[in-house]
Amino acid sequence: MTHKAAFTAVKTVKAYERVVEQIETAISKRELRPGDRLPSERELMLTFEVSRSTIREALRVLESTGLVRSRPGDPRGPEVLQASPAILTKTVSRLVRLETIALSELVEFRIMLEGTACTLAAQHRTEVQLNDMRAAVDAMQAQVDNGPVAFSRADVAFHVTVWAASQNQLLQICGEATRGALIDMVTDELDRAPDSQARMELSLAHDREILGAISAGDGARAGRLARSFVIEYYGDIISSQSRAALGSVADEAPA
Amino acid sequence: MTHKAAFTAVKTVKAYERVVEQIETAISKRELRPGDRLPSERELMLTFEVSRSTIREALRVLESTGLVRSRPGDPRGPEVLQASPAILTKTVSRLVRLETIALSELVEFRIMLEGTACTLAAQHRTEVQLNDMRAAVDAMQAQVDNGPVAFSRADVAFHVTVWAASQNQLLQICGEATRGALIDMVTDELDRAPDSQARMELSLAHDREILGAISAGDGARAGRLARSFVIEYYGDIISSQSRAALGSVADEAPA
DNA sequence: GGAAACACATGGTCAGACCAGTACACTCTG
DNA sequence: CAGAGTGTACTGGTCTGACCATGTGTTTCC
Secondary structure, three states: OOOOOOOOOOOOOOHHHHHHHHHHHHHHOOOOOOOOEOOOHHHHHHHOOOOHHHHHHHHHHHHHOOOEEOOOOOOOOOEEOOOOOHHHHHHHHHHHHOOOOOHHHHHHHHHHHHHHHHHHHHHHOOHHHHHHHHHHHHHHHHHHHHOHHHHHHHHHHHHHHHHHHOOOHHHHHHHHHHHHHHHHHHHHHHHHOOOHHHHHHHHHHHHHHHHHHHHOOOHHHHHHHHHHHHHHHHHHHOOHHHHHHHHOHHHOOOO | OOOOOOOOOOOOOOHHHHHHHHHHHHHHOOOOOOOOEOOOHHHHHHHOOOOHHHHHHHHHHHHHOOOEEOOOOOOOOOEEOOOOOHHHHHHHHHHHHHOOOOHHHHHHHHHHHHHHHHHHHHHHOOHHHHHHHHHHHHHHHHHHHHOHHHHHHHHHHHHHHHHHHOOOHHHHHHHHHHHHHHHHHHHHHHHHOOOHHHHHHHHHHHHHHHHHHHHHOOHHHHHHHHHHHHHHHHHHHOOHHHHHHHHOHHHOOOO
């Protein structure tokens, strides 16, 4: 060898992976947008010059990541989907179930999200959003007598409006994902609730308080309330240190 | 109809999905543990009574979720993998990239993450993690003269150790994802920095301060510092309301 | 003009085939 | 007997070609 050759490691990339990659980057480059249609499998196998099995395997992984959806019989081809936090929820749930992620981490994360969402909502909320929140709280009130499931559905609706008011999509996405995962993990807890009536009243009172702070534009107080309420629900899951640290952030007297 | 029949909606479930589901639940029930081997594709097609294409599509989605890995030629069959949060990182990053998220939202999100990470790190950090952080700060010091890129690499390393010390993988994952996205969006900002020397010194001082708070176990102060420093960097990107709300959470005197 | 029937391309599934690669047992050699 | 080399059987990756039920868009019929 007379000169240095800049050889680089070769890893055989499976055919279907390259197909996935190309379609994926096309989507992330916005060349394919939600609602667009991919060519049919038979066309794809011509443009990628691979067999239909390969195309199908690629479509299956794209489908499992929530990027596209295939429906039999549709002559328009596979549909490019809008990105959704649903897949995130599933992944997080699975990781928690497999104990790769501790439930306490999820709760800590949620405390953070909920607090920040309320803080930002207090600053960014519009008048109509404020009305939405009020309506949501009223709806909760109305569901108190219809059992815990109906109530918690209304409760969720309220929090969704809060997230929306935070004007931060990342917060919304992560909030959605962690909510789903938490429900997956502690859903049995919810059913047992013997004192469900009392719990519902308490939730309602909490949400009213938060709404008050948001309405008043007091972000710090809204965040503090939200954090402490989440801790009240899930506090026994996380360490006392975390509880203290996350709950009392706002209780620090600055000099 | 003489009696009420409890009919339920029928949705045709594709064959490969049922295969995925069965293997997935076997894994989450610990009937299959990391390191275990699945039967070969040809065996699976006998036990599930489907064709090999169907088995392969199922394996592809399991593979894309990081649950198993197939290697050609291995007579022991596909391997069940240890669940890893790495897949979550990919999902979150894609979501951040795909969604049209305003820079300001990203910055708000980052402020929240950085603050919480430091708060939790102050409570959860072990002695060796503390040493890691000290070493990382020293490394930053050493890189000051090597230009902004080397320095910022060291800076990142420090923050990674902080995330690790927070003992919260969700925080780490989101931190990683937002860092990548932020770099993509404001990379040019970093280069221009005319007063890079001064900025570096400032970063260093800030990180030292944070380290001090973490070392002292003062989570509230660590979080407050982290938030205000992120605001110092990116503050002009977000609204003054957000700045005030997120920065001063800890400055609220409680009664 | 509207409803019903149709044709066609689509995705879902199957069967069977070939190839390159790996693990493992089996040599052969010292 | 130990170790290096060989063989082989089975693996996963890919391809071809086929069949079916289904959804869409068109055509036909009233």
